[in-house]
Amino acid sequence: xISQNRICFDILIVTQPVTKHISLExxxxxxxxxxxxxxxxxxSKIIEFLQSEQIHYQIIxxxxxxxxxxxxxxxxxxxxxxxxxxxILSLAKERGVDIDINFLGPQEELSLLPLKMVMEKLxxxxxxxxDKKQTHQTLKPYLIExxxxxxxxxxxxxxxxVCEELGDLLLQVIFHAQVAEEQGEFQLDEVLTKLxxxxxxxxxxxxxxxxxxxxxxxxxxxxxxxxxxxxxxxxPNQNEIDDREGNKHPRESKSxxxxxxxxxxxxxxxxxxxxxxxxxxxxWENSSGAYEKVNEEFTELQDAYQQxxxxxxxxxxxxxxxxxxxxxxxxxxxxEVSLERTNEKFRRRFRYIEDKVRKQxxxxxxxSLEELDNYWDEAKKRGI
Numbered sequence: 001x002i003s004q005n006r007i008c009f010d011i012l013i014v015t016q017p018v019t020k021h022i023s024l025e026x027x028x029x030x031x032x033x034x035x036x037x038x039x040x041x042x043x044s045k046i047i048e049f050l051q052s053e054q055i056h057y058q059i060i061x062x063x064x065x066x067x068x069x070x071x072x073x074x075x076x077x078x079x080x081x082x083x084x085x086x087x088i089l090s091l092a093k094e095r096g097v098d099i100d101i102n103f104l105g106p107q108e109e110l111s112l113l114p115l116k117m118v119m120e121k122l123x124x125x126x127x128x129x130x131d132k133k134q135t136h137q138t139l140k141p142y143l144i145e146x147x148x149x150x151x152x153x154x155x156x157x158x159x160x161x162v163c164e165e166l167g168d169l170l171l172q173v174i175f176h177a178q179v180a181e182e183q184g185e186f187q188l189d190e191v192l193t194k195l196x197x198x199x200x201x202x203x204x205x206x207x208x209x210x211x212x213x214x215x216x217x218x219x220x221x222x223x224x225x226x227x228x229x230x231x232x233x234x235x236p237n238q239n240e241i242d243d244r245e246g247n248k249h250p251r252e253s254k255s256x257x258x259x260x261x262x263x264x265x266x267x268x269x270x271x272x273x274x275x276x277x278x279x280x281x282x283x284w285e286n287s288s289g290a291y292e293k294v295n296e297e298f299t300e301l302q303d304a305y306q307q308x309x310x311x312x313x314x315x316x317x318x319x320x321x322x323x324x325x326x327x328x329x330x331x332x333x334x335x336e337v338s339l340e341r342t343n344e345k346f347r348r349r350f351r352y353i354e355d356k357v358r359k360q361x362x363x364x365x366x367x368s369l370e371e372l373d374n375y376w377d378e379a380k381k382r383g384i
Contacts, residue, residue, distance in 0.1 A: 009092040009099040010035070010074045011085060014045050035072035040084065046076050060084070072097070080113070089117075096125070112174065116188055119178045136179055140263075143172045155340070256280060267336050270325040278329075287330035294323045352379035 037057040039047060050057050057076075075088055092099040101114045122131040146169040153161035177188040200207045256279075260272045277283055284290050297320045304312040325335045353375040357364060364372075 009072055009088060009097050011088060011099065011101045012046075012074070012076045013080045013082075013101070014076060014078050035074040037074045038076065040075070040077035040079065040082055044076060044078050085113070093120075112188060112192070115170075115174055116178070119174050123178060123182070131175075134175065134179065136176060139172065139175055139179070143169075143176075146172055151340075155344075265336070267321075267325065267339070270322050271329065271335065274326050274329055284326075284330075287327065290323070290327040290330055294320065294327055297323045348384050349376055349379040352376075352382075352384050 037050070037055065038060045039050070039057050040060065042059050047057075073088055073091075075084060077084065089099065099117065101117055119131075122128045146165065150162065150165040150169050153165045173191070174188065177186070177191050181187045256276050257273060260269055260276070264272070274283075284293075297316060301313070301316040301320055304316045328335045328338060353372055356375045356378075357367065
């Protein structure tokens with residue numbers, strides 16, 4: 001229930017017809033509000049309800065919100081993209097007044113706006129000190145961590161965990177967008193708009209557009225992206241790029257490989273590089289060529305090992321991994337997922353060894369490698 005002496009800034013976004021069964025929470029807010037109750041247009045779904053309850057309201061069809069802010073605003077709209085919403089948010093921020101945003105309608109009508117407001121509060125006066133200290137650079141580890149936790153939840157086939165972890169990953173998007181807005185770089189709306197436009201532009205076979213070539217196959221995603229980068233590069237310094245640590249380096253000549261993120265893990269980077277090579281026609285005709293390349297690299301590794309050339313050994317190990325990634329690609333196998341499965345298998349079997357040692361009330365150091373390896377073989381035979 002709204003206090004009579006509080007200047008309120010409330011937004012109610014109505015996405016379903018309103019009857020007398022309106023939520024008691026909203027009813028109390030409307031009945032006890034000492035704010036100006038403004039309705040976006042005369043056809044709003046809530047008009048009939050307001051009239052039946054004899055609640056005074058004002059229709060405001062023009063962008064004149066700033067003239068109504070003296071005693072606070074209770075704004076009701078049917079359109080979650082209403083331009084007046086951003087004006088109310090700005091007005092509330094200028095006056096240091098808290099604002100509530102509520103939805104009256106189906107769950108699917110929810111937007112990112114309430115979440116953005118929470119983040120603004122966390123990073124604003126009286127917010128969370130930890131959140132206020134974060135920057136793009138300090139948030140990088142959390143972004144990677146949350147992405148991996150989504151993958152783990154998917155691996156566990158736990159829908160509730162997937163739902164929760166996707167929310168945590170989305171939080172990182174909201175966080176970075178808020179930091180960017182505060183620094184005058186871009187806003188969350190721009191992130192969403194650019195994503196929508198990108199999906200449309202890069203699917204000319206679905207949406208048409210300038211890349212839908214008549215009588216020929218439409219340009220591929222990579223070809224469109226390269227053309228966009230060549231024509232519309234917006235980097236503050238077009239001749240520099242950032243590495244994983246944020247250090248700047250001279251940009252090389254434009255290439256389709258420019259799309260591969262420098263900060264990506266090496267396995268992911270190798271997969272992306274090889275997929276681009278395939279799309280450009282630089283690839284083996286079939287898996288046998290890739291398989292022979294693996295054998296070739298193993299032979300070179302053996303030579304480096306026998307020669308005790310450790311620098312060359314490091315290079316050859318990298319070549320083997322790269323060639324294995326390439327072989328896996330022919331069978332549509334993700335080496336990241338494949339390696340993670342092996343990691344998990346090792347963890348399961350190592351736990352089996354730990355349990356065996358623990359049951360004997362012994363220490364690992366009391367066992368020989370052969371004895372531990374026997375336990376490993378037991379676990380393997382049990383299908384662990």
